[in-house]
Amino acid sequence: MAAAGIAVDVDGALAHLEAFLAREAPGFEYRHDLADVARGASVAYTETRAIEVDVAADLAYLAHFGPRAVVAVARAVAALPADRRVDHVVDLGAGSGASALAWAFAGARRITLVERSGPALGLAKRLLAGLDVAVDARAADVLQAPPVPGASHLSAAFVVGELADDVDVAALCERVAPGAAVVIVDAGDRPRARRLQHLRDGLVRRDDVVVFGPCPHRDPCPALVRERDWCHDRVEKGLPGRLAAFARLVGRDDLHMSLAWLCWGRGQPGATPGVVVIGEPRREKGRARVPVCGPAGLRFLQVLQRDKALFRRALALPRGTRLPTPTAAGASVAGDTWSLGTELASILPVDANHDGGGDP
Ligand SMILES: C[S@@+](CC[C@H](N)C(=O)[O-])C[C@H]1O[C@@H](n2cnc3c(N)ncnc32)[C@H](O)[C@@H]1O
DSSP: OOOOSOOOOHHHHHHHHHHHHHHHSTTGGGOHHHHHHHHHHHHHHHHSSOOOTTGGGSHHHHHHHHHHHHHHHHHHHTTSOTTSOOOEEEEETOTTSHHHHHHHTTTOSEEEEEESOHHHHHHHHHHHTTSSSEEEEEEOOGGGOOOOTTOSEEEEESOGGGSOTTOOHHHHHHHHSTTOEEEEEEEOSHHHHHHHHHHHHHHTTOTTEEEEESOSSOSOOGGGSSTTOOOOEEEEOOOOHHHHHHHHHHTSOSSEEEEEEEEEEESOOOOOOOEEEOSOOEEETTEEEEEEEETTEEEEEEEETTSHHHHHHHHTOOTTOEEOOGGGGTOEEETTEEEEOGGGGGGSOOOTTTTTOSOO
């Protein structure tokens, strides 16, 4: 994803988390007892709707799920416009503070944590201690949380999927942090992702809301047409040594994560041209095909292998990359496919690792 806006110092946040865990649980990266707890929480989270109250208060939980929150928030806030400074963030379902840690490393000066688990809040306060950010911890149900006037951003990381289906999430965010830019991240599985996509489809019908990402268009989400579909993002975790070692001990995917996310704010929706890469580029016989979503729904960008440099660039496109609408640049359309020729090289970003080399 092009870093359009807010940047999280992910390396700094993960280093802080790692050092904190090493202080609280020396040698955590080798401890099978912690890994067993984390594995159990991970399985429960994947297979059930929600984790038990207070599970997030555990160091094993923080060591396993903490990096996920940092990386996910960083991914989503990159879509926010940079002209709105991160100042006061309300973090709904703050758990043990990993999502708030990401916001602290995005430059937040003040963070209000809203969390029903007192022990989790206690751990969050210890995690955030020593950082240059004022922390206000509120033990409350997010559905009952009193408004926080003047907040610049509202964050809800890995919590929306735990709320009852009939909770109006947009109304909740507006009530708790009126006028704030909203960032929601959640796991990339079907129910959680579809919930955000339904939420997005409601928001794009409003003329006082700008959806910053992940979609570059305001059409209905094509992934909602068939009940079995959903759209999700996938990012590399890039864990530093001890967090990576612990992730390997836990035995779940330690390199990548799937997530769903959505960012929006108050404003006049403008034209948002372009398409976004929604899956891995596929190498087929004599061509590369890149799945994209845009105003015309789901399509493929196609590049023939004989256009060598373009072909390499297409295959190297990461999920989440935004590109100009190919038709605007003159690409030919046939069925679900936009065919790009060498004259359209300007559409594809140059990848330093893949350009200028030999045959792929
Ligand atoms: C999966 S954890 C995520 C924690 C943190 N945001 C992160 O990303 O690391 C979800 C948290 O939301 C809290 N939570 C769930 N439903 C809640 C509610 N209705 N009110 C307050 N907290 C809630 C849980 O207690 C848990 O700590």
